[in-house]
Amino acid sequence: MQPGEVIQQLDGRLQQHEQxxxxxxxxxxxxxxxxxxLEVLARRDERLREFSSRIEGxxxxxxxxxxxxxxxxxxxxxxxxxxxxxxPAGASSESLPWLLGEALTSLARDRSMGVSRGAMKRDxxxxxxxxxxxxxxxxxxxxxxxxxxxxxxxxxxPGAESSVEIIRPTPRMIEGLERACALLYRLVxxxxxxxxxxxxxxxxxxxxxxxxxxxxxxxxxxxxxMIFIDPDELDNPWDTAGHILHEGIHLKLSDLIRTGAIxxxxxxxxxxxxxxxxxSNSVFAYHAYAHMQVFRxxxxxxxxxxxAEFGAPHDYDAPAHxxxxxxxxxxxxFSRAQERLEYLHEQLSGPLSPRVTPYGRELVAWLWDTIxxxxxxxxxxxxxxAEATAEAPPAPSQAPSSARYRQGQxxxxxxxxxxxxxxxxxxxxxxxVTLNLAAWLAFELCEDKxxxxxxxxxxxxxxxxxxHAWAQLAPTLxxxxxxxMIERVSTGTRSVEGVxx
Numbered sequence: 001m002q003p004g005e006v007i008q009q010l011d012g013r014l015q016q017h018e019q020x021x022x023x024x025x026x027x028x029x030x031x032x033x034x035x036x037x038l039e040v041l042a043r044r045d046e047r048l049r050e051f052s053s054r055i056e057g058x059x060x061x062x063x064x065x066x067x068x069x070x071x072x073x074x075x076x077x078x079x080x081x082x083x084x085x086x087x088p089a090g091a092s093s094e095s096l097p098w099l100l101g102e103a104l105t106s107l108a109r110d111r112s113m114g115v116s117r118g119a120m121k122r123d124x125x126x127x128x129x130x131x132x133x134x135x136x137x138x139x140x141x142x143x144x145x146x147x148x149x150x151x152x153x154x155x156x157x158p159g160a161e162s163s164v165e166i167i168r169p170t171p172r173m174i175e176g177l178e179r180a181c182a183l184l185y186r187l188v189x190x191x192x193x194x195x196x197x198x199x200x201x202x203x204x205x206x207x208x209x210x211x212x213x214x215x216x217x218x219x220x221x222x223x224x225x226m227i228f229i230d231p232d233e234l235d236n237p238w239d240t241a242g243h244i245l246h247e248g249i250h251l252k253l254s255d256l257i258r259t260g261a262i263x264x265x266x267x268x269x270x271x272x273x274x275x276x277x278x279x280s281n282s283v284f285a286y287h288a289y290a291h292m293q294v295f296r297x298x299x300x301x302x303x304x305x306x307x308a309e310f311g312a313p314h315d316y317d318a319p320a321h322x323x324x325x326x327x328x329x330x331x332x333x334f335s336r337a338q339e340r341l342e343y344l345h346e347q348l349s350g351p352l353s354p355r356v357t358p359y360g361r362e363l364v365a366w367l368w369d370t371i372x373x374x375x376x377x378x379x380x381x382x383x384x385x386a387e388a389t390a391e392a393p394p395a396p397s398q399a400p401s402s403a404r405y406r407q408g409q410x411x412x413x414x415x416x417x418x419x420x421x422x423x424x425x426x427x428x429x430x431x432x433v434t435l436n437l438a439a440w441l442a443f444e445l446c447e448d449k450x451x452x453x454x455x456x457x458x459x460x461x462x463x464x465x466x467x468h469a470w471a472q473l474a475p476t477l478x479x480x481x482x483x484x485m486i487e488r489v490s491t492g493t494r495s496v497e498g499v500x501x
Contacts, residue, residue, distance in 0.1 A: 296325055
């Protein structure tokens with residue numbers, strides 16, 4: 001297979017995994033989560049009831065704009081945090097009903113215009129269908145503008161050592177962003193299309209963190225769906241395209257983990273390239289490095305056909321960094337994305353794996369397996385030291401018992417066939433739980449049934465043999481019990497009503 005064909009294949013394969021790759025499904029699950037949270041909040045906040053009902057009637061495009069609005073999403077995340085820490089009482093706020101009302105009014109005027117975008121002085125937009133808007137806050141104060149500035153101040157790297165100065169873009173800066181978006185689509189169109197489903201806005205900004213100047217940034221529930229790019233980067237379409245991809249992929253994983261935890265214990269770890277960071281941040285880095293390897297291969301093998309239009313990478317000056325495709329000429333250990341990717345894979349699939357959830361371990365393994373064909377393009381063998389030792393087979397699950405199960409009492413539920421997930425809120429744990437189809441099936445079967453009866457129904461529904469079905473079902477039942485979704489009851493006990501539809 002020719003290098004170009006390998007890259008095109010990987011560009012598609014990275015979007016095909018139903019849980020980890022398909023951005024339409026990922027975004028759909030996030031939207032359903034917000035609708036569920038609004039349902040719960042509206043039970044105690046009369047102001048939200050009408051808005052919740054109107055939001056249920058929105059089409060897919062309008063719902064995506066509403067829940068992609070920075071202020072709406074940030075306020076919803078704050079409300080969900082209060083819901084999960086202190087309970088439904090008082091989880092809403094004065095700002096949330098007002099923001100939802102403003103957002104719905106904006107959508108009625110223009111289906112592409114959210115509250116935040118509507119506050120801009122000029123409506124600059126880039127990317128596919130020009131749906132990703134560029135920050136241009138007016139100098140004069142406005143209510144929404146002040147909220148946006150406060151969200152940046154408190155939501156993105158807060159602290160005395162950090163600062164973000166949003167810059168009003170010039171036409172040349174917008175042109176630089178447009179060229180970078182066009183180049184990204186030329187090189188990896190499927191990855192680019194995926195990224196822009198999570199990326200709603202771009203801010204040109206001077207960013208300083210605890211370690212000094214930053215070229216790009218993203219992250220946090222205070223500044224969701226957006227990325228920051230240093231203005232000096234915008235004349236270089238190659239690295240700017242990489243910046244958009246890198247930070248956009250972070251947004252994709254942020255959306256992914258809103259409905260599925262990736263770590264069990266998020267304490268700090270030391271990285272050999274001079275960083276101490278949370279374990280979850282290491283998974284974010286691994287996820288980005290894997291995608292960037294495909295982009296780098298595309299630059300090397302498909303990029304020459306773009307040189308006439310965009311110039312060659314070596315035509316530009318750029319600061320050296322691990323993600324750069326223009327200047328990565330350094331011999332320092334772990335200064336390149338490939339080295340960091342391999343190291344993180346060894347750690348996440350080896351000594352750190354007990355601190356990673358089964359969902360997270362599946363993500364790590366899938367990414368590594370997907371990008372293996374890249375090794376043939378550069379003559380490397382993509383096998384880490386962690387793979388050199390054969391993994392011990394899992395211990396067989398204990399045989400099903402006569403234990404009887406019932407669904408948890410007082411659960412609030414949202415069944416979402418379109419996104420193939422079930423959302424639930426347990427009044428005891430106060431945590432929003434997300435079940436995939438298999439776990440959803442097990443939950444539905446666990447109404448006054450013994451383990452044998454649940455296993456029989458599970459195996460029949462999925463067309464599995466009994467042994468294979470039990471290997472899947474046993475840990476699922478344990479997870480459902482620990483999350484409060486189901487309860488073990490003594491023989492003879494019968495379930496009572498207590499599940500809210």
